[in-house]
Amino acid sequence: MRHFLSLIPVAALWVSPSFAADVSFKNEIAPILAARCAGCHGGAEAKAGYRVNSFAAMLSPGETESDPVTAGDPDASYLLELIESDDADARMPKESEALPAAQMALIRRWIEEGAKFDGPDAKAALQSYLPQVTHAAPPEAYRFAMPITAVAISPNGQEIAASGYHEITIWSAADGKLLRRIQNVAERTLGLAFSADGSMLAAAGGAPGVSGELRVYNPADGALLREVGRFADTAFAVTFNPDGTKLAVSGADRAIHVYQVADWSEATTIEDHADWVTAIAFSPDGARIASGSRDKTSKLFDVATGDALATYPNYGDAVYGVAFSADGAQVIAGGRAGRLDFWNAADGVRAAEIGVGGEIQRVLAAGGQIFTVASDSHARQFKADDRAAVRTYAGHSDRLQSAAFDAAANRLVTGSINGEVRVWNTADGTQVTSFIAAPGLVTETAQVQAAAK
Amino acid sequence: MRRCKRPFRQVAMAIVYVAGMLLACATTAVADEPAALLDDVARIEVYPTQVKLESARRAMHLVVTGVNAAGQTRDLTDIATFESTNAAVAKFEHGVVRPIADGAADIRVTVCGKETLVPVEVLGQAAREPVSFQYGALVALSKQGCNSGACHGSPSGKGGFRLSLRAYDAALDIYTLTQEDHQRRVNLLEPANSLVLQKPTMAVTHGGGQKLQASDPAYALLHDWIAEGGRVDAPESPRCVRIEVYPPERTLHYPATTQQVIALAHFSDGSVRDITDVAVYSSSDEAVATADVRGKVQAKDRGEAAILVRYLEHMETSRMTFLRDVEGFAWNDPKENNFVDQHVFDKLRLMQILPSDLCTDDEFIRRAHLDVVGELPTPEETRSFLADPNPWKRSQLIDALLERPEYSQFWALKWGDLLKLGNKRVSQAGVHKFHHWLVSAVARNMPYDEFARELLTASGSTFANPAANYYRTATDTNECTETTSQVFLGVRIQCAKCHNHPFERWTQDNYYGIGAFFHRVARKSGSVPDELVVFASRSGEIVQPRTGKQMPPWLPLTGDAQVPDDEDRRQAFAEWLTRPENPFFARVAVNRIWGHLMGRGIVEPVDDFRDSNPPANAPLLDALAEDFAAHGFDWKHTLRTILNSRTYQLSSRTNAFNAQDVKYSSHTATRLQTAEQLLDAICQVTGVPEKYPGLPAGIRATQLPSPDVDHPFLKTFGQPARETACQCERGADSNLSQALQLINGPLVHAKLKDEHNRFRNLVAAGKSDRAIVTELYLAAFSRPPSEQELAVADRHIAASGDRLAALEDLCWAVINANEFLFQH
Numbered sequence A: 001m002r003h004f005l006s007l008i009p010v011a012a013l014w015v016s017p018s019f020a021a022d023v024s025f026k027n028e029i030a031p032i033l034a035a036r037c038a039g040c041h042g043g044a045e046a047k048a049g050y051r052v053n054s055f056a057a058m059l060s061p062g063e064t065e066s067d068p069v070t071a072g073d074p075d076a077s078y079l080l081e082l083i084e085s086d087d088a089d090a091r092m093p094k095e096s097e098a099l100p101a102a103q104m105a106l107i108r109r110w111i112e113e114g115a116k117f118d119g120p121d122a123k124a125a126l127q128s129y130l131p132q133v134t135h136a137a138p139p140e141a142y143r144f145a146m147p148i149t150a151v152a153i154s155p156n157g158q159e160i161a162a163s164g165y166h167e168i169t170i171w172s173a174a175d176g177k178l179l180r181r182i183q184n185v186a187e188r189t190l191g192l193a194f195s196a197d198g199s200m201l202a203a204a205g206g207a208p209g210v211s212g213e214l215r216v217y218n219p220a221d222g223a224l225l226r227e228v229g230r231f232a233d234t235a236f237a238v239t240f241n242p243d244g245t246k247l248a249v250s251g252a253d254r255a256i257h258v259y260q261v262a263d264w265s266e267a268t269t270i271e272d273h274a275d276w277v278t279a280i281a282f283s284p285d286g287a288r289i290a291s292g293s294r295d296k297t298s299k300l301f302d303v304a305t306g307d308a309l310a311t312y313p314n315y316g317d318a319v320y321g322v323a324f325s326a327d328g329a330q331v332i333a334g335g336r337a338g339r340l341d342f343w344n345a346a347d348g349v350r351a352a353e354i355g356v357g358g359e360i361q362r363v364l365a366a367g368g369q370i371f372t373v374a375s376d377s378h379a380r381q382f383k384a385d386d387r388a389a390v391r392t393y394a395g396h397s398d399r400l401q402s403a404a405f406d407a408a409a410n411r412l413v414t415g416s417i418n419g420e421v422r423v424w425n426t427a428d429g430t431q432v433t434s435f436i437a438a439p440g441l442v443t444e445t446a447q448v449q450a451a452a453k
Numbered sequence B: 001m002r003r004c005k006r007p008f009r010q011v012a013m014a015i016v017y018v019a020g021m022l023l024a025c026a027t028t029a030v031a032d033e034p035a036a037l038l039d040d041v042a043r044i045e046v047y048p049t050q051v052k053l054e055s056a057r058r059a060m061h062l063v064v065t066g067v068n069a070a071g072q073t074r075d076l077t078d079i080a081t082f083e084s085t086n087a088a089v090a091k092f093e094h095g096v097v098r099p100i101a102d103g104a105a106d107i108r109v110t111v112c113g114k115e116t117l118v119p120v121e122v123l124g125q126a127a128r129e130p131v132s133f134q135y136g137a138l139v140a141l142s143k144q145g146c147n148s149g150a151c152h153g154s155p156s157g158k159g160g161f162r163l164s165l166r167a168y169d170a171a172l173d174i175y176t177l178t179q180e181d182h183q184r185r186v187n188l189l190e191p192a193n194s195l196v197l198q199k200p201t202m203a204v205t206h207g208g209g210q211k212l213q214a215s216d217p218a219y220a221l222l223h224d225w226i227a228e229g230g231r232v233d234a235p236e237s238p239r240c241v242r243i244e245v246y247p248p249e250r251t252l253h254y255p256a257t258t259q260q261v262i263a264l265a266h267f268s269d270g271s272v273r274d275i276t277d278v279a280v281y282s283s284s285d286e287a288v289a290t291a292d293v294r295g296k297v298q299a300k301d302r303g304e305a306a307i308l309v310r311y312l313e314h315m316e317t318s319r320m321t322f323l324r325d326v327e328g329f330a331w332n333d334p335k336e337n338n339f340v341d342q343h344v345f346d347k348l349r350l351m352q353i354l355p356s357d358l359c360t361d362d363e364f365i366r367r368a369h370l371d372v373v374g375e376l377p378t379p380e381e382t383r384s385f386l387a388d389p390n391p392w393k394r395s396q397l398i399d400a401l402l403e404r405p406e407y408s409q410f411w412a413l414k415w416g417d418l419l420k421l422g423n424k425r426v427s428q429a430g431v432h433k434f435h436h437w438l439v440s441a442v443a444r445n446m447p448y449d450e451f452a453r454e455l456l457t458a459s460g461s462t463f464a465n466p467a468a469n470y471y472r473t474a475t476d477t478n479e480c481t482e483t484t485s486q487v488f489l490g491v492r493i494q495c496a497k498c499h500n501h502p503f504e505r506w507t508q509d510n511y512y513g514i515g516a517f518f519h520r521v522a523r524k525s526g527s528v529p530d531e532l533v534v535f536a537s538r539s540g541e542i543v544q545p546r547t548g549k550q551m552p553p554w555l556p557l558t559g560d561a562q563v564p565d566d567e568d569r570r571q572a573f574a575e576w577l578t579r580p581e582n583p584f585f586a587r588v589a590v591n592r593i594w595g596h597l598m599g600r601g602i603v604e605p606v607d608d609f610r611d612s613n614p615p616a617n618a619p620l621l622d623a624l625a626e627d628f629a630a631h632g633f634d635w636k637h638t639l640r641t642i643l644n645s646r647t648y649q650l651s652s653r654t655n656a657f658n659a660q661d662v663k664y665s666s667h668t669a670t671r672l673q674t675a676e677q678l679l680d681a682i683c684q685v686t687g688v689p690e691k692y693p694g695l696p697a698g699i700r701a702t703q704l705p706s707p708d709v710d711h712p713f714l715k716t717f718g719q720p721a722r723e724t725a726c727q728c729e730r731g732a733d734s735n736l737s738q739a740l741q742l743i744n745g746p747l748v749h750a751k752l753k754d755e756h757n758r759f760r761n762l763v764a765a766g767k768s769d770r771a772i773v774t775e776l777y778l779a780a781f782s783r784p785p786s787e788q789e790l791a792v793a794d795r796h797i798a799a800s801g802d803r804l805a806a807l808e809d810l811c812w813a814v815i816n817a818n819e820f821l822f823q824h
Helices: A006-013 A025-036 A057-058 A079-086 A101-112 A444-452 B010-012 B134-145 B170-178 B217-227 B339-351 B361-372 B377-389 B393-402 B405-418 B424-443 B448-456 B466-473 B476-490 B506-517 B569-577 B586-596 B616-631 B635-644 B673-686 B712-716 B737-746 B744-753 B758-764 B769-781 B787-800 B802-817
Strands: A150-154 A159-163 A168-172 A176-183 A188-194 A200-205 A212-218 A223-230 A236-242 A245-250 A254-261 A267-270 A276-283 A288-293 A298-302 A308-310 A320-322 A330-333 A337-343 A350-355 A359-366 A370-376 A377-385 A390-392 A400-406 A409-415 A422-426 A431-436 B041-047 B051-053 B063-068 B073-075 B081-084 B090-093 B096-098 B105-109 B114-122 B241-248 B249-253 B257-260 B262-267 B272-274 B280-283 B289-291 B296-301 B303-311 B313-321 B521-525 B532-536
Touching: A006 A359, A006 B073, A025 A057, A025 A400, A057 B586, A079 A101, A079 B262, A101 B063, A101 B377, A150 A188, A150 A400, A150 A409, A159 A188, A159 A409, A159 A422, A159 B134, A188 A308, A200 A245, A212 A236, A212 A245, A223 A245, A245 A276, A245 A359, A254 A276, A254 A288, A288 A320, A288 A330, A308 A337, A330 A359, A337 A359, A359 A400, A359 B063, A370 A400, A377 A409, A431 B635, A431 B769, B041 B105, B041 B114, B051 B096, B063 B105, B073 B249, B081 B090, B090 B105, B134 B170, B134 B217, B241 B303, B249 B673, B262 B303, B289 B303, B296 B313, B313 B339, B339 B616, B339 B635, B361 B393, B361 B635, B377 B769, B393 B737, B424 B466, B448 B466, B448 B476, B448 B586, B466 B476, B466 B521, B466 B532, B476 B506, B476 B569, B476 B586, B586 B616, B586 B635, B616 B635, B673 B712, B673 B744, B673 B769, B673 B802, B712 B737, B737 B744, B744 B802, B758 B769, B758 B802, B769 B802
Parallel strands: A188 A236, A236 A276, A276 A320, A320 A359, B051 B114, B249 B313
Antiparallel strands: A150 A159, A159 A168, A168 A176, A188 A200, A200 A212, A212 A223, A236 A245, A245 A254, A254 A267, A276 A288, A288 A298, A298 A308, A320 A330, A330 A337, A337 A350, A359 A370, A370 A377, A377 A390, A400 A409, A409 A422, A422 A431, B041 B063, B063 B073, B081 B105, B090 B096, B105 B114, B241 B262, B257 B296, B262 B272, B280 B303, B289 B296, B303 B313, B521 B532
8 A cells, every 4th residue: 555665666667777777876876775764774872883864984994804895806805795695694784675776786797887976966965865765645534533743834824734644734724614735745744834925835643663754745736846855864953043044953863964055055063962853943033943752851952063152951751842942042842741941052051940730732932922742642832931821721631642733814723643633722722723633533333334335 | 828739549448328220311302103002092182172163263282192092192183184063153273273264163083093073162363353562562572572572572672672571561561662762673565564563574684683574473462462453452351361381291102202282272352362373482301391372382302391381470380200111120018107208209210210229227317317416426326326226226316416516506597598687787786686596496396377477477676586687688579579589489580570470470560569568567676776676567559560569468379468557567477478388388497307318409499489390299298388387387307207218228320221310319419518518527537626706616607697707618618608598609619719719629638637636636646547447437437447448548657657747648548538527
């Protein structure tokens, strides 16, 4: 049913040139490495100290100090020796099926031909130049609602974008009617952000454990404008900087990537956290970026240089949401501990805290207000100046996963793990509309009836 | 300090004790010869005898057993043919009966010309039975080992994915599987793409390797559970009440070497479900038998093994015995002194192991002294015993030893270890009072039930009633639970404090249920320094930390106990514990006695009773326990019974048929003397006693009230610091520092150099070389030297030119001889 996984090798074969042409690292070797090797030999804790997450890393020996690749001499290439081994215990990939003979032959031939690199940057992640894929279509009708892991409100306040399965759905903010479905989207979407002019919708996501990506769509017609980045695992958070010139994304690759919107080049890569970077927020002046991570810290970086400016190590549990105070002096972090910590950007010291409850999944701050959504199914509003509770938004029946706030329109949008989206008026706390963001959802009763027929 | 190197010649000259010739036993590598199994099948049995399949998801394994005229069994499951009499209702494929449509059918089982019908009832085929979270998904994760302690079941999980250890916490597991991290681990719309299936099948690289295949039953369970929405079970869903394993026990004679084991779960709705393919199997002894993932047991050698079958928190065993004729084996009908010998010899005969001969009188007197009073016999005692012509002298010696004051001192040492007696916990004054209490209790042979009750229900000042120190050395409810379980129930329950025991039936609820009996024990300071007053409070309930539920008092194998609030709950516990029919109390006690005398418990370790650690001889353990209870829990009676058995008095020299045996008491196990025994023995051989600061002169190491004397020699040889109630705290391993202590240590050196040691006193008294050497042998080995040994000694003394130095060499060699260091 799902084709995504098989797409990588298929794409590789599709671009396979005839035997006459040289084997392409970018198009033929990199997809194999990404799919079959990088899981164990990818990240910081790579097995045997050997990494294949980039071309440069692939050439560099691991703990065994045997040359993985000797250009022109396949039989002196340790990588190939392990891949071709007859000993199932020694063979790579470890404890798995051997590579198909055709792939082994391809790697052998590529080494014979000189192990040439035809990608853009030998040090860049393999995923960044893998052939772009066309994603599978979303289900015509959902059998189950997917968790609403991301929502966004269009700048004019009229439309709501919500995460779907291989799609992003666009709904009317006024009455919850489905307006459009954007396709060619990764399996999961975990972060959504509109550009200030509403011409772009950035989507961060991927297939869990398999790949991650950052794509930009035209929200009006659903056209894919650009694939901005490709990662080894899902991307979680995406945000434009205040003047709209930069787009930042963070994810399971433990990194924050900042791109220039003008030419989509990667301006800064920040690899500082020890675990997933689950949340990011630009400072009001756009010069700094705050982050939250599953490594239980919240950090602050200089956007231009990528330098770490401050670390807040005292949250005590995974951080899932960050925001800036209006003056940029404090970072507000929330997460699994169910607590909002306000820490000073200047020295990383806690200035204040609010006990919220549940697991906080998102933190938003704008228009003098702070919002949280949590696993206890409640959204909460606080005043930014004195941190006083304004109100609790009750009505959802399951864990909340996502939220967006439009200060100009006084609208809060909340998304639940059970597929429900609710739109609230933040001026008076009333609910504006709600809907299940799963087009054509077949109820269980209907499924049982259909099965009976 | 320096000591001259002694030539190895001298060490060799020292009478190196040969523990027994290692004769290679004909190791029985068993092979399967199915043809030989079929010759003489007299009848067949099929289990289960009838089958009820109540939904499309149910199926049932059948096990076919052939029985020959001699009553011997063999597993014919693999060679029988199975045929449904109504293929529209039920079919038989891949070893299981599967339902097709509602109705009735028979499965006709045919093998070796014999035939049996198994009636099958099929119903509920129209309804859809969802896959249970608990009994489907969690069972599958447990089956594949995903939630084992080394993988995602470790406290911090692996790779960011954490499951509860062997699924003890379903609430945590549903959270991490379906909620945490944006529900990334399951894919409700395309279940096969769920990370939780892609990773273990290595479709996505998995640090733990390939743990699952699409063809595994566990895969289908996980897949279907996700496809159905990944939900928790409805609160009213049927629950597994118990599991049943077939066959519960089986003896197979070579060439029968395999057995299919099946597991059935009995649910609260009365249904019986086949869990053979998803239960987890392991063997208590992999050298004897192994079990594969589908419950097929394969013998590896003759012997006994328990096959453990686990299903979530449930556990049962199938006890397997594999027999094979040993070439040349003929039972020699040794004399049986009492019921101990009867049970031991029954087992030996069955296992075709020949017991060793009776030990000699000199071996016996040494062995009995060390075991009963903890010290070597004196040369005088040995001489008079060896010279005694009375045929009952062994029994008489046993009786005499049991009445000696050293007996109570020695056993108080053992209790002091288990009860953690030491200055740190009960203060110096407390140590002496509690030690005195223990010595008196042993001396007057306080019945063991009374002993346990005195300790468990003790209240008042720990000075006035030293038994109350039981609640001083166990400082809180959890420690009381753990100490009581280990000392009196033989159960190491510590694991269940934080999670259900990973390998055993003990759950976290059980731990806190036992704890409820001790939770009301309160402690306050007394009127004098270091005094503590223990009392039972009338209220206070214990809460299970994971569920937050208040736990009522709970008794193993009995269940929740009702104890009125005005009653001390400890009374109720002690009353239950000391009932003659209590399956733990007497067994653990006699096993401790057996382990002490024989060097290895019938259950070993002696305080680790569990299904995965079956007794080497269950009838013997039962008989000893029954006899112990029937005699009013008389500790000395049981000691006397075992000491008088031929089994106890067997030689440590092995024969061709028992050299490999360590389990069945076919010969005496040689073992290093304990730290205290060894120190006392060195003092005796050299004739130079040890002095302990703050204690009266003449006190021996085995009589020390606590290890607080901080003696380096004792520590080196494994004296426990008494931190835990575990027998295992007493180190039994030999190590290099022990060798250094003996060869070159200050203690041995000082005693050899002492101006008034045994051999110097004998020299001063004008004794001949031979008289002195004889005296040394009697003191150290409890036997006179042989003529050859005397001749070697003569030559050494003559060659040396320095008589005193030569005698010192001899004494040193004696102390370093295995015959001295070991009990045998």
